[in-house]
Amino acid sequence: MGAKYPPIQGGGSLILAWQIKGRRVLIVGGGEVAAGRIVNVLNADAKVIVVAPFDGLNDEVAYRVAQGQVEHVNRKFEPSDLDNIDMVLTAVDDPEASSQIYRLCKERRIAANIADVPPECDFYFGSVHRDGPLQIMVSTNGNGPRLANIVRRQIAKNLPDNIGAAITKVGQLRRKLRKIAPEEEEGPKRMKWMSKVCDSWSLEDLVDMEEKDMEALLGYYHPNAVPSLDNLRLGEEPGIYQFDGSFGWM
Structure with a gap:
C-alpha cells in the first residue's frame, strides 16, 4: 500500500525561497566570500550591514560600501552587532571567532551561516x-x-533562452486575472485556468504575448476556455476552444 507514496530519503535540506526583503542581514568579514554573500542578499532586497576593518575589504566590498549599497562598521565583530539583526553570515579566516559568533546567534535564535563550516550553518547557499x-x-x-x-x-x-521573459508575462497575466476574479472562492478556478494556459501555450507564445493579448485571453476565463495564441488574435468567441489539460483541443 505504501508503494504509491513517495519514499522518505532523509539527510536533505528544506529548500525554500526565503523572503528577506527589508530584513537586516549582518555580514562579518570583507573578503571574496563576503562579496558573494553581499550580492546574494542585496538581490533579495535585504538591508546589509558589513562588519570588518576597512583595510580588510576587497575591491568589490569597498565598492558596495562607497556606493552606499551596504552599511559598513569599520572594526572587528562585537556581540552588540547582533542587536536587531535577522540573519548573520560570517566570512572570516578565524574558526574560533566564527564558532563564537555562531554560539551567540544560537543564544539569540538568529539564523546563521558560517562560511565553510557546514555543522555551524542553519542554511546553505x-x-x-x-x-x-x-x-x-x-x-x-x-x-x-x-x-x-x-x-x-x-x-x-x-x-530556453527566453524562459525568464515567459515567466514575467505569466506573472502579469495572473495579476490581471486577480483583478477580474478577486473573490476567495475563485482561487481554485484561477489556479486551474492558469495551469491550462501554461500547459497549452509554448514558451515562445508566452514571450510573444502582448498587453492586448492578455486582455483578450482574460475573456476566456469565465467560460473556462483557453484558445491558442493564433486563434486568440483571430478574434474567436470565448468558449469555442476548450483545453482538457492533457490531450489537446476538444
Missing part, C-alpha cells in the same frame, strides 16, 4: 541560476559546492 524572476538553486547540502556549480551550469544550458 546553493549554486543559483537567475533569469529575471526565475531562480533555480542546486544544493549539495554542504558536500560539494564546486559540483553544485557544475550541475547548475548543465541545467541552465538546457533551458
Whole structure:
C-alpha cells in the first residue's frame, strides 16, 4: 500500500525561497566570500550591514560600501552587532571567532551561516541560476559546492533562452486575472485556468504575448476556455476552444 507514496530519503535540506526583503542581514568579514554573500542578499532586497576593518575589504566590498549599497562598521565583530539583526553570515579566516559568533546567534535564535563550516550553518547557499524572476538553486547540502556549480551550469544550458521573459508575462497575466476574479472562492478556478494556459501555450507564445493579448485571453476565463495564441488574435468567441489539460483541443 505504501508503494504509491513517495519514499522518505532523509539527510536533505528544506529548500525554500526565503523572503528577506527589508530584513537586516549582518555580514562579518570583507573578503571574496563576503562579496558573494553581499550580492546574494542585496538581490533579495535585504538591508546589509558589513562588519570588518576597512583595510580588510576587497575591491568589490569597498565598492558596495562607497556606493552606499551596504552599511559598513569599520572594526572587528562585537556581540552588540547582533542587536536587531535577522540573519548573520560570517566570512572570516578565524574558526574560533566564527564558532563564537555562531554560539551567540544560537543564544539569540538568529539564523546563521558560517562560511565553510557546514555543522555551524542553519542554511546553505546553493549554486543559483537567475533569469529575471526565475531562480533555480542546486544544493549539495554542504558536500560539494564546486559540483553544485557544475550541475547548475548543465541545467541552465538546457533551458530556453527566453524562459525568464515567459515567466514575467505569466506573472502579469495572473495579476490581471486577480483583478477580474478577486473573490476567495475563485482561487481554485484561477489556479486551474492558469495551469491550462501554461500547459497549452509554448514558451515562445508566452514571450510573444502582448498587453492586448492578455486582455483578450482574460475573456476566456469565465467560460473556462483557453484558445491558442493564433486563434486568440483571430478574434474567436470565448468558449469555442476548450483545453482538457492533457490531450489537446476538444
